Amino acid sequence: MLDFPNAKINLGLYITEKRPDGFHNLQSCFYPVRWCDALEVVPAEKLQFGMTGLPVPGNPDSNLCLKAYNLLQQDYNLPPVHLHLHKVIPMGAGLGGGSSDASFTLRLLSQLFELNLPADTLESYARQLGSDCAFFVQNKPVIATERGDVFEQIDLNLSGYTCVVVYPGLHITTAEAYGSIKPQKATCDMPMLLKQDVEVWREVLKNDFEEALFPKYPELPQLKEKLYGSGAAYASMTGSGSAVYGIFKEAPAGLVFPAHYAVWQGLL
Template sequence: MLDFPNAKINLGLYITEKRPDGFHNLQSCFYPVRWTDALEILPSEQEAFDMTGLPVPGNPETNLCLKAYKLLQQDFSLPPVHMHLHKVIPMGAGLGGGSADAAFTLRILNKLFELNLGGDVLENYARQLGSDCAFFVQNKPVIATERGDVFSPVELSLSGYSCVVVYPGIHITTAEAYGSIKPETPTCDMAMLLKQEVKVWREVLKNDFEAALFPKYPELPQVKEKLYEAGAAYASMTGSGSAVYGLFKGEAPESLLFPDHYTVWKGLL
């Protein structure tokens, strides 16, 4: 069975407090975009996992796809499978690609072996794999709180907008990003902010990581400014970086160019 785990962007991201377990509570709107990896899972005589596309650092045996399979295998008699992941979404970019791969593994296994697990149950499995993994089970816009794994519905459609995501090749680890952040209680209601016109978001919708990371990586504010100069209604870093995206009403301009070593994705929302 073949599926295409997609990325997400953060519309606003506020780090509200540090938790006793060492993680942080946050508030953000997660919004899916169509930049995808490819994941195929087939029944096999023996367990196998391989990857193509972008190189993934670390031991393949610790990949989140395998962890998701092992997690379900603890509760169900799953036969061996052959998993192939073709990696396209860059890592360390704040796009949630690895989390999407894990969640889609759960979704595919659920269908492939007719486990009949509902969305809430799959989300609970996904929460054991990573803070934002659960989002990709339902894969629709939500306001995320706590560790990024507690969701509230939000009526928000960016239909008619295109998105340009720019990854400048800077890998920012979660530890690095959170190590330079100072949690603060937000003074705004995110659901109310999102009801305003997209062009107003520039003044009111913030990503807390920008203040910490932009001075360290000047390429990031340069990308953001270039997106605004090209006519973006809203631009922001996503997640804990380093990808920066712009939202354009209608099609994004074809003249928007970046250095060759940058990775750029453009698509409709």
């Protein structure tokens, strides 16, 4: 079975408080985008995992796809499979690519072995793999709170808008990003604001990480201003960085970036 785990962007991101467990509570709107990896799962005589595409740092045995398989295997005694991941979504970009790979693994295994696991069960497994993994089970726009794993559905449809996502090759670790943050309450009523026209978001909808990271990495504010200069209705860094995206009413023309930047453009 073959599927295409997609990325997400954050429409606004507020770090509201530090939790007793060391994590942070947040508020954000998660919105799926069509920048995708490729993931294949087929039955095999022994468990195998292979990767192509972008190099993934770390031990392959600790990859989230394997962890997802092991979670379900423990509870459902799954037979071995061959997992193959072709990595396209950049890592350390705030796009949730690894989380998406994990959740799509759960979904594919449920289909392949006819487990017929409902969405809430899959989300429960996904939460054990990472804070935003559960989002990719249903893959619909949500207001995310707590660790990014408690969801409120939101009626938000940006279809017809073009999104340009630019990753400048800066791998910002989660520890570095959160180490610079001073938690505070959200400065806007996000559900109400997201009902307004996209152009209204510019002066109000914020990503808290920008204030901490833009002075350290001048490429990031430069990217944001370039997107606005090319006609973006709204532009922001996504997640804890370092990808920056712009949302356009019409597909922009003539946008050029350095050769080592990774760029995706497509309809939302």
